[in-house]
Amino acid sequence: MLCTTVTDTGQITLPEEIRQHLKLVSGSRVEFVIDEDGQVKIFPLNVAIEDLSGVLYRPSIQAASLEDMEAAIFEGANDWA
Template sequence: MASTIVSDQGQITIPEEIRDYLKLNAGSKIEFVIDEQGQVKIIPLKFSVEDLSGILHYPGIEKATIEDMENAIQEAAIDWS
């Protein structure tokens, strides 16, 4: 079991074996969540656009592809010019 010490400023160093397991690097973002049983969980916040694609799908509306999103960004950029 990995453990660490909390500094006077409330900072911790995440042990290497945990960083490796969660695939965390310098600059990675994490979230602390307290579950229904009162246990604290560390959730790595690293999602690619591909992971998030289509998560807001509504029945009857076609899912947007990565290409659709990139085209929409380009069109919006042109409108701001």
């Protein structure tokens, strides 16, 4: 497990292994999220758009038509009522 120390001003230095894993460089931005279990997660915000290409592609998923999407939205919205 990697550890670091919080300074008086609330700053930390991310260990090099973490910076390399997240591909962080000087000036990189990160986002902190507290999940439903109370765990804190860190996400890099410096991902190039090219790196996202195909991230949602799943061979088994069939493309949805606009009508399918609108029906799903309508159905989901009715769940709130």
